[in-house]
Amino acid sequence: MLSRLGFPQPFLSLNLFLVWQVLNDGVSGASVVMGLILAWLLPRLTSNFWPERPALVKGWLLPMYILRVLWDIVVASVAVARLVLSPRKPRPVFISYPLSLEHPLAITMLASTISLTPGTVSADVSDDNRILLIHALDAEDEQEVIDTIRQRYEKPLQEIFQ
Known part of the structure; x- marks a missing residue:
């Protein structure tokens, strides 16, 4: 679902969002919005550096x-x-x-x-x-x-x- 929303690396995005919230020392509207922007933007900017995903057969x-x-x-x-x-x-x-x-x-x-x-x-x-x-x-x-x-x-x- 997250990849359909434009998150090429969903787990990375989730981790970026959570780390951003921890670094902000609390959750506020502005920190949530900025965290979502960073969680969406950084993986998109670095997507060319990511290797192809292997198929996990099992x-x-x-x-x-x-x-x-x-x-x-x-x-x-x-x-x-x-x-x-x-x-x-x-x-x-x-x-x-x-x-x-x-x-x-x-x-x-x-x-x-x-x-x-x-x-x-x-x-x-x-x-x-x-x-x-x-x-x-x-x-x-x-x-x-x-x-x-x-x-x-x-x-x-x-x-x-x-």
């Missing part, structure tokens, strides 16, 4: 993906803490991860997920969006890291976006 899987990532962050945090506190030296490695995702937002979500999980960092994406360079703090087998990322993160993102 958007209902996104909350489960987020819960999985949060759980993995907790588990990886404990593993990294154990590694840091143990006398064993880590085995750092750079891994070239072959991507099967195609949409830029899905690739960004995968790279962000990898970077959010302690012990791994996304270092670079190839120019053709086919290879993701990942640094792992401690890995015995590169293929095991690739298989884990593919099963836990990339396949769910493919289901959600493609």
Whole structure:
């Protein structure tokens, strides 16, 4: 409904309106009118900078993906803490991860997920969006890291976006 009223980014517009009201330290007629103008005008002025919206084929899987990532962050945090506190030296490695995702937002979500999980960092994406360079703090087998990322993160993102 909001997109029919000329709000190209409805959630952004809502957030802009709410932030404007909070910054004004109270709700008045003038602040509501100005908030609506800003909520309509700013997304319209910046619409050329927004990437195309991906089609969420199975958007209902996104909350489960987020819960999985949060759980993995907790588990990886404990593993990294154990590694840091143990006398064993880590085995750092750079891994070239072959991507099967195609949409830029899905690739960004995968790279962000990898970077959010302690012990791994996304270092670079190839120019053709086919290879993701990942640094792992401690890995015995590169293929095991690739298989884990593919099963836990990339396949769910493919289901959600493609």
